[in-house]
Amino acid sequence: MDTCIFCKIANREIPANKIYEDESIVAFHDINPAAPVHFLVIPKLHIDSLADADERHRDLLGRMLVLAPRLAKEQGCNDGFRAIINTGRIGGQEVFHLHLHIIGGHQRLPGMIHHG
Ligand code: 5GP
Numbered sequence: 001m002d003t004c005i006f007c008k009i010a011n012r013e014i015p016a017n018k019i020y021e022d023e024s025i026v027a028f029h030d031i032n033p034a035a036p037v038h039f040l041v042i043p044k045l046h047i048d049s050l051a052d053a054d055e056r057h058r059d060l061l062g063r064m065l066v067l068a069p070r071l072a073k074e075q076g077c078n079d080g081f082r083a084i085i086n087t088g089r090i091g092g093q094e095v096f097h098l099h100l101h102i103i104g105g106h107q108r109l110p111g112m113i114h115h116g
């Protein structure tokens, strides 16, 4: 995926403020944080969205989810955080390379869905 911004981050073609990397996963701070802690966990493999994940990605997705609380704690989330995967148009996804948002800080986060 030559034009995908998160592939470029995974391939080190563009910089990111990384907090974790292994052979299949990268985590980095969101460029436009919604809270004091806001980082993204991505697979190095390009998958458009969670809607495109299947059985083959089971292990990869499991590893991303298990990694998230460890990184959240390292980033100072001692009393919880929010994990979000925006998916597709209805989910408000903007970057079409599957990513897990981890959001937290010191204050309780606002409600999930804002009506109106
Ligand atoms: P989405 O709406 O697709 O779930 O979220 C995409 C997220 O990626 C947004 O929170 C946005 O701030 C973040 N983002 C977009 N481009 C970049 C980038 O080049 N670097 C970093 N670190 N984050 C980005």
Ligand code: ZN
Residues within 6 Å of the ligand: 001, 004, 005, 006, 007, 008, 045, 046, 047, 096, 097
């Ligand atoms: Zn990609």
